[in-house]
Amino acid sequence: xxxxxxxxxxxxxxxxxxxxxxxxxxxxxxxxxxxxxxxxxxxxxxxxxxxxxxxxxxxxxxxxxxxxxxxxxxxxxxxxxxxxxxxxxxxxxxxxxxxxxxxxxxxxxxxxxxxxxxxxxxxxxxxxxxxxxxxxxxxxxxxxxxxxxxxxxxxxxxxxxxxxxxxxxxxxxxxxxxxxxxxxxxxxxxxxxxxxxxxxxxxxxxxxxxxxxxxxxxxxxxxxxxxxx
Amino acid sequence: xxxxxxxxxxxxxxxxxxxxxxxxxxxxxxxxxxxxxxxxxxxxxxxxxxxxxxxxxxxxxxxxxxxxxxxxxxxxxxxxxxxxxxxxxxxxxxxxxxxxxxxxxxxxxxxxxxxxxxxxxxxxxxxxxxxxxxxxxxxxxxxxxxxxxxxxxxxxxxxxxxxxxxxxxxxxxxxxxxxxxxxxxxxxxxxxxxxxxxxxxxxxxxxxxxxxxxxxxxxxxxxxxxxxxxxxxxxxxxxxxxxxxxxxxxxxxxxxxxxxxxxxxxxxxxxxxxxxxxxxxxxxxxxxxxxxxxxxxxxxxxxxxxxxxxxxxxxxxxxxxxxxxxxxxxxxxxxxxxxxxxxxxxxxxxxxxxxxxxx
Numbered sequence: 001x002x003x004x005x006x007x008x009x010x011x012x013x014x015x016x017x018x019x020x021x022x023x024x025x026x027x028x029x030x031x032x033x034x035x036x037x038x039x040x041x042x043x044x045x046x047x048x049x050x051x052x053x054x055x056x057x058x059x060x061x062x063x064x065x066x067x068x069x070x071x072x073x074x075x076x077x078x079x080x081x082x083x084x085x086x087x088x089x090x091x092x093x094x095x096x097x098x099x100x101x102x103x104x105x106x107x108x109x110x111x112x113x114x115x116x117x118x119x120x121x122x123x124x125x126x127x128x129x130x131x132x133x134x135x136x137x138x139x140x141x142x143x144x145x146x147x148x149x150x151x152x153x154x155x156x157x158x159x160x161x162x163x164x165x166x167x168x169x170x171x172x173x174x175x176x177x178x179x180x181x182x183x184x185x186x187x188x189x190x191x192x193x194x195x196x197x198x199x200x201x202x203x204x205x206x207x208x209x210x211x212x213x214x215x216x217x218x219x220x221x222x223x224x225x226x227x228x229x
Numbered sequence: 230x231x232x233x234x235x236x237x238x239x240x241x242x243x244x245x246x247x248x249x250x251x252x253x254x255x256x257x258x259x260x261x262x263x264x265x266x267x268x269x270x271x272x273x274x275x276x277x278x279x280x281x282x283x284x285x286x287x288x289x290x291x292x293x294x295x296x297x298x299x300x301x302x303x304x305x306x307x308x309x310x311x312x313x314x315x316x317x318x319x320x321x322x323x324x325x326x327x328x329x330x331x332x333x334x335x336x337x338x339x340x341x342x343x344x345x346x347x348x349x350x351x352x353x354x355x356x357x358x359x360x361x362x363x364x365x366x367x368x369x370x371x372x373x374x375x376x377x378x379x380x381x382x383x384x385x386x387x388x389x390x391x392x393x394x395x396x397x398x399x400x401x402x403x404x405x406x407x408x409x410x411x412x413x414x415x416x417x418x419x420x421x422x423x424x425x426x427x428x429x430x431x432x433x434x435x436x437x438x439x440x441x442x443x444x445x446x447x448x449x450x451x452x453x454x455x456x457x458x459x460x461x462x463x464x465x466x467x468x469x470x471x472x473x474x475x476x477x478x479x480x481x482x483x484x485x486x487x488x489x490x491x492x493x494x495x496x497x498x499x500x501x502x503x504x505x506x507x508x509x510x511x512x513x514x515x516x517x518x519x520x521x522x523x524x525x526x527x528x529x530x531x532x533x534x535x536x537x538x539x540x541x542x543x544x545x546x547x548x549x550x551x552x553x554x555x556x557x558x559x560x561x562x563x564x565x566x567x568x569x570x571x572x573x574x575x576x577x578x579x580x581x582x583x584x585x586x587x588x
Binding site for chain 2: 133137141
């Protein structure tokens, strides 16, 4: 077994160095899907988080609690719900999204939306009262005021987005259920690792694992640089 | 210019200020003094339209203030406020100063010119591209003032603007504010718990205590003729002596307190229970009774103790009633003042302010 691991690492090394077409393809697809999910998620979550933060309404606290609870939404449950909606017999079956990258983008979008909204709200709450008063006092209209305060919280909001991306690219449950791990179509890093491990192809698994970790390291570096600014 | 009528603010059943009625004229520099927690900040937030009052009404710049957000924003655009804690945004110094102009959609060239001039005025030329969050507290507060200045407000509110600053920064801020008031005619309302600052800057002062505006007067009157013992204590009246009017003679009354009589100018009738108020600096100490003094009050007593206050000393003298005098350390040395020493104290009847008790 130890030999197999060592062997796996050696082969993984060559797969990466030689830019193995299948490894490249899977990596790129993973990045594409998760980036798309993150961008769409941010486009929805930032304004929504801002709206929730800047408005007082009944049930606000409960809503924020629910959002925070959903940080831990199990990926397979997100996958299951979406599956029921977009499977051929489901209400959105006619869109033909099941087992497509588009479906996976939606799955990851749903999965990370609570984190993005919740952490946007948290980021905005770190802006103190004096800063908000100063913005208002300087004569900001309500939209100018929201924009200025979001800008002031930009690093924390950026961190939220990066965290969302991290959750998207590393999850396997929803990607498997909605994507189906179809080679050349919906196979991504996490689903490929699951499959290759189950059929004993450890070297490819390890190579993909190293790449996935590499992505995580890069994401973390970006986050650190951003927060030090 | 600024006029309030029974203005009040309650937060979830806790009353912060109530029944505040006062007026500030155009171009005036008005001081708002009171202890911490008296409601000064709340009042300024109401005046800057950052919060809505729960009672009463106000009018600003000749217009009655309504609840309509558009109208409130319009008025807010003609005013500015500086908070106690220096607030700078996480961007360049220039970006900070330009923020209010950005909200007003002022053009780039004009903004650049104004920011440049403002940096000069606050003594931070060349700091434009620095990150504002790296500035010291004093520098940050100057940037915050510049940010308010460039919008050319007609009214400027200052909420304890120098409470956390070192003396040089305080002086710089005060200079700038005085210049705005004198040269641009900006109406200024300054809140402070620093009495000397209030005295230095304001011509007229309102005393806010426990959410109520107790007295609004010229600065001189606030310090010399406070309306109540509460205000007297706050403005540093050293001597508050309770007694009873025993005789009147035209404008003068004689007040008996223990076996001592104090002469003062007042019109309270005989038998009125009063408090005689006078400042320590109005009390003169001599080693022998002066023959040439015009002071109506001359008392003999023994020094109890001396308490240093900056370059001065409080001398506590038992004259049958405790009299506190404020003298320079130099005089203390020249006269050889020390506990146990017998001295003569004198003060003018005009220096004594008399108020009826329970007022």
